[in-house]
Amino acid sequence: MPSATTHPEFGPHTTALAVAAAFPSVISGKTILITGVNLKGLGYATAEAFASQNAxxxxxxxxxxxxxxxxxxxxxKEYPNTKTRVLELDLNSQKGARAAASTLNGWTDVPAIDILVNNAGIMNVPTRQLNEDGIERHFATNHVGHFLFTSLIIPKLIAAAQKPGAVKGATRVVNVSSFGANYSPIRFSDINWEKANGTLPLAEQPDYALKADSYNSMGAYGQSKTANVLLSLGLNERLYEKYGILSFAVHPGSIVTELGREVPAEDYKARIESFKKKGMVFKKLGEGASTTLVAATGPEIKGEDGEWEGRGVYLSDCQIHESTKVWYTSWSEGEKLWAKSEELVGEKFAF
Structure with a gap:
C-alpha cells in the first residue's frame, strides 16, 4: 500500500472543497448517499463538497x-446543477434501517449508488441505554444501523460497480469513524456494557475506562467507532475482489458539532475548553469533511490483489494512517464482528 495519497500536501487543515476540486472527474455525474446530514454537521459539509463538482x-x-x-x-440554492433527494433514516432501530433501505431500493429511477458515506453517529450518551432492539445505543446507532442499512442496499452499489467502463475501486463505502476507536475493542462477550471491565477477557478490556467500572460513555462510543473500521474490512473482504467495491474508514478530526447534543450545553462547552487547554486542535467543518472526500475520491488508494492486512483502510488528516491498534485492523476481528452483526440483526448476507 502507498504511504501517502496522490496529494501528500493535503493535511489537517485542507478543506473538503479543496479535495473535491482536485478530483472533479471522479465526482461529476455520480450518485452519492450520505447519512446523518444537518446544516451544522459534517454531513452537510461533505454534501456541499460533492455538489461543488457537479455530482x-x-x-x-x-x-x-x-x-x-x-x-x-x-x-x-448554492449548487443548482446537483439534484438532491431526502431519505428518512433512523439508525437507532433495525426497523428504521430496514424501512429506509426498502424505500431506497424502491426508487427505480435511482438504479445505482456510486459512493455511500456512513457519516451519522451519536456520542456521549451519559448512562447505559438500550434501544428497542435491546442493544446499547452507541453500538446500535453507529454500527448496527449502518451495517444493516448498508447490507440491504448493496445491490445499488454493485450496479454502480458494474456500469460499462467502471473502474475497479471507484465505487466506495466510507465509514466515518473516530480517534475514539482507540478507546475500546469490540466487547464480544459484553456488547451492552453490563459487566465490570476488569472481568472481561484481556483482549476486550477498554483503554479509556477504568478497569473496575462498567459502562463508560467514551468507552461505549469507542467500541462503536472500532466497529466502523472493522465494517470496512468486512466489506472489502466480500466486495472488492468480486465487484471492485472498496471501503475505507476515516477519522475526521476533532470538530465541534451536534454530536454533543446528549450532554448539557454548559458541560459540553466546559469539556471543549478543557480539551483546548490540553492542546487539542479543533477543525472547522470543511476541514473535518476533507478526509471523507479523500477516502471517497482518491484514485490511488486501492487494494493490491485484495491483500490488505489491515493497512490502508483507515485515514486521518487526508492521509493513510499507519499507527493503528490491532483490534481495528485485524481481519479476524472484522470477521467476528460481521458474524456478530448478522446475529444481532437476525439475517445473513451473501453478495
Whole structure:
C-alpha cells in the first residue's frame, strides 16, 4: 500500500472543497448517499463538497425530514446543477434501517449508488441505554444501523460497480469513524456494557475506562467507532475482489458539532475548553469533511490483489494512517464482528 495519497500536501487543515476540486472527474455525474446530514454537521459539509463538482444526485439521509429539507434547499440554492433527494433514516432501530433501505431500493429511477458515506453517529450518551432492539445505543446507532442499512442496499452499489467502463475501486463505502476507536475493542462477550471491565477477557478490556467500572460513555462510543473500521474490512473482504467495491474508514478530526447534543450545553462547552487547554486542535467543518472526500475520491488508494492486512483502510488528516491498534485492523476481528452483526440483526448476507 502507498504511504501517502496522490496529494501528500493535503493535511489537517485542507478543506473538503479543496479535495473535491482536485478530483472533479471522479465526482461529476455520480450518485452519492450520505447519512446523518444537518446544516451544522459534517454531513452537510461533505454534501456541499460533492455538489461543488457537479455530482448528479446527492441523497441526504437522516432522522429528521425537516432538517434534511433545509440542507436540500441550501444545496439547491448554492449548487443548482446537483439534484438532491431526502431519505428518512433512523439508525437507532433495525426497523428504521430496514424501512429506509426498502424505500431506497424502491426508487427505480435511482438504479445505482456510486459512493455511500456512513457519516451519522451519536456520542456521549451519559448512562447505559438500550434501544428497542435491546442493544446499547452507541453500538446500535453507529454500527448496527449502518451495517444493516448498508447490507440491504448493496445491490445499488454493485450496479454502480458494474456500469460499462467502471473502474475497479471507484465505487466506495466510507465509514466515518473516530480517534475514539482507540478507546475500546469490540466487547464480544459484553456488547451492552453490563459487566465490570476488569472481568472481561484481556483482549476486550477498554483503554479509556477504568478497569473496575462498567459502562463508560467514551468507552461505549469507542467500541462503536472500532466497529466502523472493522465494517470496512468486512466489506472489502466480500466486495472488492468480486465487484471492485472498496471501503475505507476515516477519522475526521476533532470538530465541534451536534454530536454533543446528549450532554448539557454548559458541560459540553466546559469539556471543549478543557480539551483546548490540553492542546487539542479543533477543525472547522470543511476541514473535518476533507478526509471523507479523500477516502471517497482518491484514485490511488486501492487494494493490491485484495491483500490488505489491515493497512490502508483507515485515514486521518487526508492521509493513510499507519499507527493503528490491532483490534481495528485485524481481519479476524472484522470477521467476528460481521458474524456478530448478522446475529444481532437476525439475517445473513451473501453478495
Amino acid at each position: 448528479e444526485l446527492i441523497i441526504l439521509a437522516g432522522r429528521t425530514p425537516a432538517k434534511l429539507q433545509e440542507c436540500a434547499d441550501a444545496l439547491a
